[in-house]
Amino acid sequence: MAATKAKTKAPTQICAVVGSDESEIKRAARGLATQMTPVEGGDFGCDVIDGVADHSDQAATRILQAVEALLTFPFFGGEKLVWLKNANFLGDDAMGKSQAVAGALEKLVQTLSGDLPTSTRFLLSAIGVDKRRTFYKTLGKLGQVEIFDKVDASKSGWEEEAATLVQQRAVDRGLAFSAEALEVFTLYTGGERRPIENELEKLDLYLGAQRRDVSADDVRLLVPMSRAGIIFDLGNALAERNLNRALGLLDQLLFQGETAIGILIVAIIPTFRNLLLVKDLMTRHRLQRPAQPFFFGKTLERVPAEATAHLPRKKDGTVNTYSLGIAAIQAHRYEVPELRAALEACLAANVQLVTSPLDPEVVLSQLIVRIVARREN
Numbered sequence: 001m002a003a004t005k006a007k008t009k010a011p012t013q014i015c016a017v018v019g020s021d022e023s024e025i026k027r028a029a030r031g032l033a034t035q036m037t038p039v040e041g042g043d044f045g046c047d048v049i050d051g052v053a054d055h056s057d058q059a060a061t062r063i064l065q066a067v068e069a070l071l072t073f074p075f076f077g078g079e080k081l082v083w084l085k086n087a088n089f090l091g092d093d094a095m096g097k098s099q100a101v102a103g104a105l106e107k108l109v110q111t112l113s114g115d116l117p118t119s120t121r122f123l124l125s126a127i128g129v130d131k132r133r134t135f136y137k138t139l140g141k142l143g144q145v146e147i148f149d150k151v152d153a154s155k156s157g158w159e160e161e162a163a164t165l166v167q168q169r170a171v172d173r174g175l176a177f178s179a180e181a182l183e184v185f186t187l188y189t190g191g192e193r194r195p196i197e198n199e200l201e202k203l204d205l206y207l208g209a210q211r212r213d214v215s216a217d218d219v220r221l222l223v224p225m226s227r228a229g230i231i232f233d234l235g236n237a238l239a240e241r242n243l244n245r246a247l248g249l250l251d252q253l254l255f256q257g258e259t260a261i262g263i264l265i266v267a268i269i270p271t272f273r274n275l276l277l278v279k280d281l282m283t284r285h286r287l288q289r290p291a292q293p294f295f296f297g298k299t300l301e302r303v304p305a306e307a308t309a310h311l312p313r314k315k316d317g318t319v320n321t322y323s324l325g326i327a328a329i330q331a332h333r334y335e336v337p338e339l340r341a342a343l344e345a346c347l348a349a350n351v352q353l354v355t356s357p358l359d360p361e362v363v364l365s366q367l368i369v370r371i372v373a374r375r376e377n
Contacts, residue, residue, distance in 0.1 A: 012036065014112055014143025016124040018090075018136070024148040024193050029085070029125035032146075036121045038079035045080055051087030051126065056098035059089035063104035067111050070120055079119040087126035096130060105135045112142050151191030159183075160294065160322035162191030169196055170214070173204050179292040180216040180236075183326065187232035188223045199223045227256065234263070235271040239330035243372045250364055260360030261353050268364075269346050272371070274327035276339035277311060282331060289332060293325030300324075342371035 015036065017029045037046045047069045053059035062084070069082040089095045112122060122143075129136055139145055151162045163186045170177055177185065189195040202222050203214055225233070230253055237246035253263055278296075281287060285303050290296040300308055300321060311319045334342075349367040353360055 012121070012144075013116070013118070014122045014139075016126070016139050016143065016145045017148065018124070018126045018129040018145065019148035019150075020128060021148040021150045021193055022127050025125055025127055026086070028146055028148060029083075029123065032123055033081065033083055036081045036123055038081070040078060045078075046083060047080060048083045048085055051084050051089070051124075053087075053089050053095065056089070056095045056100045059087075059095055059098075060100040060104040062087070062089075063101070063108050066122075067104075067107050070111050070116065070122060073117070073119075079121070081121045081123060083123045083125070085125055087124060088128065090126045090130060090133070090135065091128035092130040092132075096133075109135060109138050109142075113138070148193075150193075158191055159186055162186045162189075163294070163322070165191065165193070166196055166200075169200055173200055174212050175200065175204060175207070175214055176212055177214045178216060179329075181214045181219050183236075183293065184216050184219045184229070184233070185214075185223060188219065188226055188229035190226060190228055227253075227258070230256075231263075231267045234267045236326075236330075238268065238271045238368070238372055239275060239327065239333070241333050241372050241374060243369065246368050246372055247365060250361075250368060254361055260364050261350070263364060264346065264350060264353065264367075268367070269343070270323075271327070272339055272342045272346065274312075274324055275331055275334055276336065276343065278324050278328040279331040279334060279336055279339055281307065282328065283336065287328075290325055290328050293322050293329065296325030296328045297321035299328075338371075345371050 012035075015032050017025050017032060019025055033046065039045075049062055049066045049069065051062055053062055066082055066084045089101050095101060116122070124139070131137075136145075151158050151165065163182055166182060166186050166189070167177065185199070189199055199222070203218060206218070206222055207214070223229075230249055234246060234249040234253065237249055250263065253267075254260070281300075281303065282289070285307065287299055287303070290299060297319070300311075300319060308319060311324065314320050345367055349363055352358060352363050356363070
């Protein structure tokens with residue numbers, strides 16, 4: 001699609017709500033539609049075009065219907081809103097790449113960037129938008145674009161993005177999380193906006209008007225514990241050298257059907273690997289223990305690049321500072337030789353789990369006792 005020179009419109013005249021979080025997009029779009037629909041417009045104040053299409057020709061038709069509505073003056077004069085609702089043809093797929101859709105979008109851009117009457121407003125809500133396309137970039141120049149993307153929990157470092165979202169939502173409610181409470185809540189809710197909102201509402205009602213500080217105990221009491229939450233809590237208990245809690249969480253994971261080898265690889269090994277990495281860095285470079293996991297990223301920026309080249313990375317190539325920050329808070333509880341011995345014990349347990357007839361629960365329980373229990377001097 002050819003690029004079109006954009007004339008900037010008033011933010012309230014052209015708005016778009018896009019992203020991958022369908023429920024949040026629909027919520028935000030409804031709110032904007034209410035604001036943008038003229039009060040005195042009556043039944044003719046909002047012209048809604050269904051943007052859900054089954055194929056490219058149908059998608060092109062819906063876009064051209066929006067163009068026609070934009071060029072049609074409101075009945076009885078006055079103002080009106082044209083809402084292209086729940087569009088599903090702007091993604092990186094066959095329908096989104098089709099010539100029919102590209103041609104129709106070009107006409108829409110020309111209409112929006114031309115002499116659009118000041119009495120006419122346009123709202124687009126779309127799910128799964130390809131942000132590399134010319135249409136999306138031009139839309140951002142023409143008006144106001146709000147983006148609501150899901151947190152991808154399959155990507156390394158998602159916890160930091162999710163924790164930021166939780167903090168933003170908590171501030172809106174006047175809630176203040178402790179560092180541990182934020183970590184636990186983030187893992188329990190998995191970065192999903194709806195569970196985050198639901199659980200924040202529960203905490204809000206539980207605390208009441210007199211108390212606004214959220215503790216980790218509050219979160220554990222009220223927020224349901226997901227698989228990811230239990231794994232996170234197990235890692236925390238191991239890092240804190242809380243033996244009783246670690247063994248209890250191990251039993252809970254095994255009861256839920258998790259495999260011993262999976263628990264070892266997903267929870268135990270990463271915990272001690274991160275502890276060893278940050279303990280070594282903090283010892284060599286005399287780094288201070290961070291007050292919160294977020295702060296450790298700034299600390300690492302002061303360390304020479306060659307000293308952090310071996311640290312685990314996210315898909316974008318940056319260091320996964322959040323998980324390392326969690327380890328840095330607890331690293332003082334272990335010495336470097338203990339952590340090296342712990343990883344060697346994990347390797348031995350891995351071999352036992354795949355070659356030995358011993359009960360897997362016994363193998364992991366013995367491993368946790370061996371590496372977490374404090375040695376008497």
